[in-house]
Amino acid sequence: MIRIPIERYRLDNGMEIVLSREDAAPVVALNIWYGVGSRNERAGRTGFAHLFEHMMFQGSKHVPEMGHFALIEKAGGSLNGSTWLDRTNYFETLPANYLELGLWLESDRLGWLLPAMTQEKLDNQRDVVKNERRWRVDNQPYGDWDERIQALMYPPDHPYHHSVIGSMEDLDAASLEDVEQFFRTYYAPNNAVLTLCGDFDPTQARELIAQYFGQLPRGPDIPPIPGRTRLEPVMGGEVRELVHQDVSLPRVYVTYRIPPFGGAEYYTALVTSYILGYGKAALLYRSLVREQQVAQDVVAYAFPIVVGASMLVTWATARPGRSAADVERAFTEQIERLRDVDDADVQRAVNLLATERLNELQRLDERADQLSMYTQLFDEPERINTEVDRIRAVTPQHVRDFAARYLGTDNRAVLTYVPREVGA
């Protein structure tokens, strides 16, 4: 099986470095995780971590506006960044001889973002993000499901209560001072993991990293995550919401509170999600889509987040002529069957997951992102090589116990969309 080589060390300023050499192709992937996401936002500024991610592409002291994109495109590279509940990441894949370019660009915005900030840039990117929200959420069928589900699943004082994209009102309220304060609080070497994967000379890479990142000053300690971060293992009841929307078919979202990403029970949840929803032999597909033909599609997955609790997310869209209640009834029946799941169904899910994990690791950018993730979240990059063992350790009995403990009606949120009445 695969064994990804890992060299790990820490700079004096607290920045974590992970190097993983693989010279099959003359390509190098750079990846940085900052330990900040929507969970760190304060009330009235939801969506700020993500808006800030956009500002990181607007140039820094030595890099002109659009320069970051232009220089990487000119090198034949690809780049992007993304914001999630627990983190923000930035990444580029470059021809191997452009490694130094990537390090220069990433270090310049970590060291010198603020001198290049202007109100005009903020206003422009605020407009872009508001359009991103319209595109992803407001102008999409069922597009607001995740913010509704997060609000149902987590109490108002929990950091996962609000969505990553935030509200239009909060985006309007964001100021240049917020940008400055956010940068000084969270964008520090001691809150970052830098990973390099691919074709590079390790000695030269260490030298370049020292030159570009080693001289940046350590920042203040990272403030604790605001609000309530502990949660009861199960919700103790069912919460429901019914939404009338311009959609052709009803859809039901059912989510359960599960233990956070990282522990053994999370991997049981992951295997369970595959038993339920992955591929045409999966329980929900087999029953709801193929046999009963009550649903048009089914989806199930575990949500890898770490503060207090994670979620097992599922949804199914009703077939024309079938109601949301029909779908929910059929769904709940299959969930109950998990308490007595067949060994073969568990084996199938484990095999699928193992192949999929191995396949993902063919890509350098994926390797780099996972190494940053395991370092940032668990201080353990080596988990990239033991992940499949964690999956293989899940037994049918684990799944049965897990289903009995977590997948009951006392531990879930049900969000139902139904077509708006014509003329209403």
Next chain:
Amino acid sequence: MTPIDRSRVPPAGPPPRVTLPHIEQRALSNGLTLLVVEMRELPVVDVALVTRSGAHADLSDVAGRAHLAADLLDEGTTSRSALQIAEEADLLGAALHARATWDDTEVGMHVLTPRFARAMDLLIDVALHPAYAEAEVERKRKERLAAILQEQDEPRVVASNEFARVVYGDAHPYGSPIGGTARSVSALDRGALAAFHEARQRPGNAFLVVVGDVVADEVVRALEPVLGAWQDAPVPEVDVPTAGPPGSTTIHVVDRPGAPQSELRIGHIGPPRGAPDYFALLVLNTIFGGAFTSRLNSRLREEKGFTYGAGSAFAFRRDGGPFVASSAVFTGASAEAVGIVLHEMQRIREERVSDEELDRAKSYLALGLPRRLETTADILRIVSEQELHGLGDRYYDEYVERVRAVSREDVLEAAQRRFDPAHATVVVAGDHAEIAGPLEALGVGPVVKAASRAETELNRTGT
């Protein structure tokens, strides 16, 4: 530690040598072409059986036929039920797929080497012996009809479908969605799907690509007894009508009352994959709308803040696929954004692009090649593209050189030959009450309200 000068862009090291994987070309006794690429680093194999018949063969009254025929391949064979196929694939850890594009039908999978032989048996059975059982056909047909209903809710799909319909018309295969319309799919039955498969799934009309931890000679030896026995027969020609010449610019509005954004689709018919100016077109499109720093994205997103993103693409197919610029802009910016796209189409026909733009676009394409060739699935994709479009086996070896050879004059000529803003079709899916007036005031052409979905279906039923 040596201090560094941050004010300059760091120099690049010496460029690495890009070696493209070697393709072993073989043939089985029945003429089936085998293309094998040995990549031995990881114990994985990607494989695809590609048939040179896709949705391009579906004239309008059977729109969706190739798509549904492919979708049913893994829903039961003459010796395995649909559920058996799914369970067997999952237990082998083989990710099996069957799908049709405009140009081909592909049955493929990704699997670990130790299970390659067993998984290959399954793949061949699925590709060559589908049962098209009545019950499964009926189930998948209903599923597709429901999916067509769902597509009405998606502004992006609504805009793209309407654009294709207006540009190509109802008679041309490219005028209908690849998955068909409610009317065409309602009329598809077991006989139509089985006949499509029977007529086109033939060794002379297909090729097999294998990439990964295998040895070419062993693959040929193992497959000859199974695939070599597959009988060849001539494949019927399809007489695809020529799409009519474009009229002058018309703006079609698909009404989405209350929509916060308008989905824009602007363009016309483009050239086929085999066009001689293909490389100039790649560079032209990269500058125009094919990269983040392209003119469209710079103007509509970074300058105006109208959108989350704007781009353009030539859909290179066997026949001339569409050239289309797309964006989703907030409702109040709809007309101005349409004006900007048409203006940029005109401007790039009149002025040569700058040296800086040309250099950036060429480097983006040329230096970006190794990044696109990382995985076994990546290699499978390019080998398959090369074979499907008859690009020649030196195509990717010469790719960098041919991109580098494109000049500012080539880009200008390509724009003059291939961009046609005076005859562009503009489709806007958005709030008609809000946007029709401003679009009219643009003065580029008449604004017409597109027929609603129900009306369109009704009209088609009448023809």
